[in-house]
Amino acid sequence: MTDHYSEQVFDYFLEELVSEQPPPDLSAQIELRWRREQENSGSHTRMRPSTVNPSLVVAELVDQPVCNVASFAAPSHRRSSTFSPRNLIAVALAVAACGMFIALSSRLALLDVNDTKLVVEAADPGKQLDGQAVASAPHVAPAKASRKPQQTSEALPLDNIPFALDSATVSHSLPNKLIPGSITQLDSQQITLQIDQSLTMIWRELGLTPAPALAATERAQQVARLINGSQASSFSPSTDLNSLVVEATQSLAFARLWSDRFVNVWFARSSLALDDSRLQDLRKETAALIRDELPWNTVPLELLGGDVSSPAAAGENATTSAFVSALSGNGNHRLVARIGNSFLDANLACARCHDSNLVTSDKTAVLNFDKQNVYWSLVALLQGLDARSDENGKRVALDRQAQQLASGKRLTTYFDLLDGRLQAAEPQLPDGQAWEAIESAQLPRIALAKWLSESEAFDAATVNQVWKVIFGQELAPQVFASSNNAAFNIAVEKRRELQLFLARQFRAHGHDLKALVGWIALSQAAGLSRQEINQGDWLNAADSELSRWQLSDLMFAAGPTNSPTKKDSLEDLLAAVMKWRGSAIGESAAATTLAQPLPNAPVSPKRRQQAIQATSQSSMPSQSFVLHGELHSPDELSFVDRLLKSNRLSWDQCVEHVVLLNPDNTANARIKHLADELLRQHSGDARSALLDLLWAVKSSDII
Amino acid sequence: MAIESKDASTINKSEMELDLSELVARHQIMVWRYLRALGAEAALADDLTQDTFLEVMRRPFEQFSDAATASYLRRVAHNLFISRRRRENRMTVTEHAEQFETAWLRWAGFDAGNDLLDGLQDCFRRLTNRAQLALRMRFGNEASRQGIAESLGISEHGAKNLMQRAKSQLRECLEKKLQ
Numbered sequence: 001m002t003d004h005y006s007e008q009v010f011d012y013f014l015e016e017l018v019s020e021q022p023p024p025d026l027s028a029q030i031e032l033r034w035r036r037e038q039e040n041s042g043s044h045t046r047m048r049p050s051t052v053n054p055s056l057v058v059a060e061l062v063d064q065p066v067c068n069v070a071s072f073a074a075p076s077h078r079r080s081s082t083f084s085p086r087n088l089i090a091v092a093l094a095v096a097a098c099g100m101f102i103a104l105s106s107r108l109a110l111l112d113v114n115d116t117k118l119v120v121e122a123a124d125p126g127k128q129l130d131g132q133a134v135a136s137a138p139h140v141a142p143a144k145a146s147r148k149p150q151q152t153s154e155a156l157p158l159d160n161i162p163f164a165l166d167s168a169t170v171s172h173s174l175p176n177k178l179i180p181g182s183i184t185q186l187d188s189q190q191i192t193l194q195i196d197q198s199l200t201m202i203w204r205e206l207g208l209t210p211a212p213a214l215a216a217t218e219r220a221q222q223v224a225r226l227i228n229g230s231q232a233s234s235f236s237p238s239t240d241l242n243s244l245v246v247e248a249t250q251s252l253a254f255a256r257l258w259s260d261r262f263v264n265v266w267f268a269r270s271s272l273a274l275d276d277s278r279l280q281d282l283r284k285e286t287a288a289l290i291r292d293e294l295p296w297n298t299v300p301l302e303l304l305g306g307d308v309s310s311p312a313a314a315g316e317n318a319t320t321s322a323f324v325s326a327l328s329g330n331g332n333h334r335l336v337a338r339i340g341n342s343f344l345d346a347n348l349a350c351a352r353c354h355d356s357n358l359v360t361s362d363k364t365a366v367l368n369f370d371k372q373n374v375y376w377s378l379v380a381l382l383q384g385l386d387a388r389s390d391e392n393g394k395r396v397a398l399d400r401q402a403q404q405l406a407s408g409k410r411l412t413t414y415f416d417l418l419d420g421r422l423q424a425a426e427p428q429l430p431d432g433q434a435w436e437a438i439e440s441a442q443l444p445r446i447a448l449a450k451w452l453s454e455s456e457a458f459d460a461a462t463v464n465q466v467w468k469v470i471f472g473q474e475l476a477p478q479v480f481a482s483s484n485n486a487a488f489n490i491a492v493e494k495r496r497e498l499q500l501f502l503a504r505q506f507r508a509h510g511h512d513l514k515a516l517v518g519w520i521a522l523s524q525a526a527g528l529s530r531q532e533i534n535q536g537d538w539l540n541a542a543d544s545e546l547s548r549w550q551l552s553d554l555m556f557a558a559g560p561t562n563s564p565t566k567k568d569s570l571e572d573l574l575a576a577v578m579k580w581r582g583s584a585i586g587e588s589a590a591a592t593t594l595a596q597p598l599p600n601a602p603v604s605p606k607r608r609q610q611a612i613q614a615t616s617q618s619s620m621p622s623q624s625f626v627l628h629g630e631l632h633s634p635d636e637l638s639f640v641d642r643l644l645k646s647n648r649l650s651w652d653q654c655v656e657h658v659v660l661l662n663p664d665n666t667a668n669a670r671i672k673h674l675a676d677e678l679l680r681q682h683s684g685d686a687r688s689a690l691l692d693l694l695w696a697v698k699s700s701d702i703i
Numbered sequence: 704m705a706i707e708s709k710d711a712s713t714i715n716k717s718e719m720e721l722d723l724s725e726l727v728a729r730h731q732i733m734v735w736r737y738l739r740a741l742g743a744e745a746a747l748a749d750d751l752t753q754d755t756f757l758e759v760m761r762r763p764f765e766q767f768s769d770a771a772t773a774s775y776l777r778r779v780a781h782n783l784f785i786s787r788r789r790r791e792n793r794m795t796v797t798e799h800a801e802q803f804e805t806a807w808l809r810w811a812g813f814d815a816g817n818d819l820l821d822g823l824q825d826c827f828r829r830l831t832n833r834a835q836l837a838l839r840m841r842f843g844n845e846a847s848r849q850g851i852a853e854s855l856g857i858s859e860h861g862a863k864n865l866m867q868r869a870k871s872q873l874r875e876c877l878e879k880k881l882q
Contacts, residue, residue, distance in 0.1 A: 005799070005806035012740035012872065013816055017823050023735040024749060027727045030756050034723060037757065046815070112858035330829045414832040454833065669821040 083478040094488045185508040188519055195523040198498040202491045203557050213527040213557040219527045220244055225519045227468050228254040247523060249514040259287035261469055266342055269459060269664045270326035270394050278322040285319060295511040296462060297453045300343055305449030308399035324397035325387040333380045337663040343452045344369050345461035347478040349660035351375035354418050369430050376425035380413040381435060381444040401443045411444060459503035471560045472518050482640060483634030491555055531558035531597055535620045550627045575694035580621045581681050581692060629695040640690045658690055662697050727756055730773055733815035734780050737807060741784050755780040770813050826876035834869035841866055
C-alpha cells in the first residue's frame with residue numbers, strides 16, 4: 001500500500017513539473033476569511049493575524065514592460081543614478097561627518113534636536129536625494145513555489161522571442177572555410193602595427209584618450225608578465241621588446257603557463273576537478289605541444305578525435321578520454337556548449353531552445369552556428385559519447401558510436417521547436433555537410449574534430465581566448481546586441497574585423513600560438529598604464545566620467561587590469577552585488593551611522609578622520625563593479641531591454657537568458673533564488689535586477 | 704514573531720502565539736501540494752488549504768518545530784479531504800493517513816517538496832526526448848495512452864513501456880539525488 005501512495009505522491013510532483021502549474025498564493029484569501037470570521041464572531045483569539053507578509057501579496061505590476069514578475073511584483077522604482085551605491089556611500093559619509101558635527105554641536109547646545117531629525121530623514125536610504133520618495137522596498141521574498149513561471153509554457157510564437165527574428169542582435173560567428181583568395185602573411189611588426197591602428201581608430205571614433213604609455217622598463221616588465229608570468233624586474237630602459245618576446249615565448253614557463261590557462265578553460269566547471277591527475281598529464285602534453293611549436297589547431301583532434309577506449313588504455317588515448325569523461329553525459333549539452341565556446345567562438349546556449357537568427361556583420365561569413373538545427377546536429381554527432389563512474393568512483397568515458405553505426409542505428413536526434421513541433425536533426429557538421437564527407441573519419445565525433453581543426457572559427461576562437469587572457473575580456477564578444485549608440489556599434493564592428501585579421505594571420509603563420517601571443521603582448525594597448533580608480537575619484541565622478549572610464553576599459557584604451565586568474569563564482573558575485581545594492585550601504589553603514597549620532601566620548605579629529613577613511617575604504621566596491629556594475633554598456637542595456645520587451649518570457653526565463661550568456665554557468669535553483677533576491681532588493685524592478693545579474697555573469701568568467 | 708524550531712521546554716506562552724501570516728507563508732505551499740497529491744483537484748485544494756489554516760487557527764495550538772507544525776497541518780488537511788470526499792459519497796483510497804504521510808515524507812521531505820522538484824527537473828532533462836514528450840503528454844496534457852502512442856508512432860503497449868521506463872529512470876535518479 002505504501003508503494004501505491006509513493007507512486008501517487010511521485011506522480012503528483014511529476015505532474016506539477018510538466019504542467020508547470022505551481023501552487024497558488026492563497027495568503028490573501030486566508031487572511032480575508034480569517035478577518036471576516038473574527039469580525040462576525042467578535043471573539044478574542046490568541047492568534048495574531050498581522051498584516052500579511054508582502055511576499056505573498058500580489059501587488060500591482062511594475063509600470064514598465066518586464067518579464068513576468070507577478071509573483072514578486074512590488075511597487076517599482078526605476079533605477080536612478082541618485083540611488084546608486086556610490087551616492088549612498090557618499091551620503092553615508094556625509095551623514096557620518098554631519099553626525100559627528102551634530103554630536104559636537106549638541107554638546108555645545110548649538111543645535112536643536114529637530115534639525116538632527118531633518119538630517120536623518122534626508123539620509124534615509126528609502127528616499128531619493130532629490131526628496132522624491134522612492135517606493136518602499138517591501139519584503140518580497142518569493143515563496144519557493146513561485147520559482148516556476150506563473151504562466152504556462154505555451155508554444156511561443158516565433159516573432160515574440162527577442163532573439164528569434166531580431167537582426168539587431170549580432171552574434172559573432174565565422175565561417176568554417178578559408179576566405180577565397182590567398183592570405184598575405186605579414187611579419188610580426190606589421191601585424192602589431194595593424195592592431196595599434198585598429199584600436200587607435202576605435203578610440204578616435206569614440207573620442208577616447210588612451211591612458212599614458214608605460215615607461216620603457218615597466219613596459220618590459222609588463223610584457224614578461226603577460227607572456228610567461230615572470231615577475232622579474234631586472235630590465236633596463238634599453239631592453240629590446242622583440243627580443244624579450246622571443247626569449248619569453250621560448251621559455252618553459254611560457255609553455256606551462258599557457259597550457260595551464262587553456263586546460264582550465266577547456267575543463268572549467270566540468271566533472272573533472274582541475275587538479276585531477278588526468279588533467280595534470282594533459283597539461284604536460286599541452287605544454288609540450290606549445291614548447292615544440294606544433295600547430296595549435298591540432299587541439300580539437302587531440303581533445304575530440306582521439307581514441308576513447310577502456311580506461312586501462314591510457315597513454316595516447318588519455319586526452320580524448322579525459323575530455324569526453326569530463327563533459328559528456330546528460331545529453332551531451334555541456335560538451336556541445338564547450339565545443340561552441342572554445343572551438344567555434346560561438347555561444348550556443350540560445351540555440352538549444354530556439355534559433356537566435358543572429359546576424360554576423362562579417363559579410364564574408366556564410367555560416368551561423370546559432371541555429372537550433374545546427375545545435376542539435378552537433379548533439380547528434382556526439383551521440384554515443386557518455387561518461388560513467390567506475391567501481392572506484394573514477395569518471396570514465398564511453399564511446400558507443402562505432403557499435404551504434406555497426407548495428408545500423410541512426411544517430412538522428414529530436415528536438416522541440418518553439419511552436420511545439422518535434423523536429424529531427426541528423427548528425428551533420430556545422431556547415432551542413434554530412435559527417436561522412438570528411439575523409440578518413442570513421443566516426444562522427446572524429447569528423448567533427450577534423451572539421452574544427454580546419455575551421456576558421458577555431459582560429460577566431462583562439463584569438464579571442466588569447467586576447468582575453470591578456471586583456472581580461474574578449475576582443476570580439478560572442479553575443480552582441482546592437483544598440484542605438486552607433487559609435488559603440490561601430491567600435492565593436494572594428495574589434496570584430498581586427499579579430500578576423502588576427503585569425504587569418506594566425507592561420508597564415510601555421511597556427512603558431514607563440515607568435516599570436518607575442519603580437520598581442522607587443523601591441524600599444526598592452527603597454528598602456530592601468531586605469532586605477534580610487535574612492536575619491538569614484539565618489540566625485542559624474543556619470544559622464546564614469547561612462548568614459550567604462551568605455552576606456554571596454555575598448556582597451558587603458559592597460560590590462562585583470563590578472564589571468566580564476567575569478568569569483570557567480571554566486572559570490574551576486575552576493576557582492578546585493579551587498580552594494582542595498583543591505584551593506586542602506587542598512588548597515590548608513591543606519592549604524594544614523595542610529596548613533598552622539599559619540600560616547602569626545603573623539604579626536606585625527607581618530608575621526610581615520611574612522612571616516614576606514615569606512616570609506618571598506619565601502620568601495622571592486623573596480624569591475626565601479627566600471628561595469630553601476631553603469632552598463634549600450635549593448636548590455638539593449639540586450640536586457642530586448643528581454644523585457646518580450647512579455648511572454650517569464651522572470652525565470654529572463655534569468656536563464658542572462659545566466660547562459662556565459663555558457664559555463666547553469667541557471668540552477670540556487671542561482672535563480674539569488675536572482676529572485678536581487679529582484680526583491682530592487683523592489684520588483686526587473687531591469688535593474690537583470691542588469692546586475694548580467695554584470696555578475698560577465699564577471700564570473702574563468703580565464 | 705518569527706516562528707523558530709525550539710525545544711518545547713524553552714518556549715514560553717507568549718512565544719507560542721502564532722503569527723498567521725508567518726504560518727501561512729511557511730506552510731501553504733506544502734499543504735496545497737499535499738492535498739493535490741492526495742487526489743484533490745486544484746480548485747478543491749485551494750478551498751481545503753484555506754480551510755486547513757482556518758481550522759488550525761480556531762483551536763489552541765502550540766508551535767514546537769516547523770516539522771511538527773507541518774505534520775499537524777497535513778493531518779488536518781487529510782481529515783478535511785476525507786470528510787469532503789465522504790460528504791460527496793466518493794470513494795477514496797487515501798484513508799491510511801500514516802502510510803500516506805510516510806510516502807509524502809519519503810519524497811517531499813521537510814521542505815514542501817522544493818528540493819524534490821529541483822531534482823526532478825534535473826532528472827527529467829536527462830530523459831530522452833521521446834520519453835520527455837510522452838510524459839509531458841501524459842501528465843501535462845492528460846493525453847490518452849492511445850494519443851501518446853499515435854504521436855510517437857508506436858504501439859499503445861510501447862507507449863506504456865516507454866512511460867514506465869521513464870518514470871523508473873526518474874525515480875532512480877531522484878533517489879540518488881535525495882540520498
